[in-house]
């Protein structure tokens with residue numbers, strides 16, 4: 639059994655990790671932390687977990703995270719970078735669901751995240767945890783930077799086109815919509831029901847912090863820098879990301895065949911039949927990215943539709959997929975949930 643700790647167990651990605659790990663079969667949940675709720679039984683805060691978990695939240699300072707084989711950080715940006723070093727020194731492997739180790743250019747990270755990096759030396763050791771690109775490096779990683787939610791949906795959608803070299807790389811467009819759980823569980827005015835319900839708006843058009851992460855990932859695959867316009871929107875969904883991606887084709891290609899071939903071995907990506915329109919509810923609670931590729935009116939614009947559950951393939955599920963690779967388990971162990979309908 640892998641002994642697992644979760645720092646930040648009261649947040650949305652933290653409790654999603656608990657939910658998924660309880661059905662994993664190869665994991666012993668050893669410590670789940672909260673500063674505010676230390677001492678409270680996990681199942682008292684989250685009654686849906688009654689009968690499944692006996693642990694109480696522990697304070698991150700006092701809990702014995704050092705006894706774990708792996709610790710997930712489901713904390714705000716800027717926490718794991720302060721605490722990962724001592725865990726790694728104690729032989730504990732770390733997966734950070736936040737952005738502390740995602741951007742390899744530390745100055746670029748500091749510019750977008752508005753803080754100094756506390757462990758720049760660890761950034762070079764971290765492996766970017768997108769299994770569909772980096773599985774080999776993830777297997778031997780001690781520190782994994784779990785990708786952001788928008789970056790997961792966008793990168794998976796563009797990858798086959800970029801790998802095949804069939805699109806112009808200077809003018810990619812990612813038009814993305816997210817459910818409100820993407821903003822976390824902390825109280826904020828813009829996520830109140832009367833503010834976010836029955837409403838729809840773009841935000842971060844002049845520059846969202848996921849832009850450098852997506853650009854970095856796509857540029858690595860392309861072998862040159864890519865030009866990307868990324869516009870996120872907040873929608874009145876609880877879970878889900880829908881990314882509509884646009885690119886200009888530079889050669890004629892069987893797009894459906896390209897996508898099916900690219901992802902034929904991918905355990906957590908589903909290329910839908912030609913002409914499909916994936917829905918966010920088709921991935922709700924599941925660790926899967928469903929996508930469809932279109933070429934409207936046989937023109938030179940390709941449109942890719944890519945959907946994920948932001949809390950699962952966009953966060954906790956992908957983190958467990960990475961854990962499975964790191965510990966030599968089947969990539970999808972504990973991740974075969976049937977999406978909830980309706």
Ligand SMILES: NC(=O)C1=CN([C@@H]2O[C@H](COP(=O)(O)OP(=O)(O)OC[C@H]3O[C@@H](n4cnc5c(N)ncnc54)[C@H](OP(=O)(O)O)[C@@H]3O)[C@@H](O)[C@H]2O)C=CC1
Nearest residue numbers: 646648649650651672673674712713714736820822823953
């Ligand atoms: N929500 C999403 O869809 C996605 C989120 N992410 C990233 O995952 C991380 C967690 O997100 P999410 O679960 O939504 O966040 P939440 O705000 O819902 O939860 C944050 C958790 O961190 C704990 N925490 C806060 N500050 C500290 C601290 N200084 N030390 C230790 N624990 C702390 C909180 O509990 P307490 O204060 O009691 O300690 C809480 O359990 C973030 O970095 C987010 O950007 C990534 C992809 C998708």
Ligand SMILES: CC(=O)N[C@@H](CCC(=O)OP(=O)(O)O)C(=O)O
Nearest residue numbers: 736737786787816817818820821
């Ligand atoms: C709807 C919403 O607010 N989404 C968040 C992104 C999700 C997230 O948590 O960001 P990371 O993936 O970088 O950790 C935002 O735009 O800031």
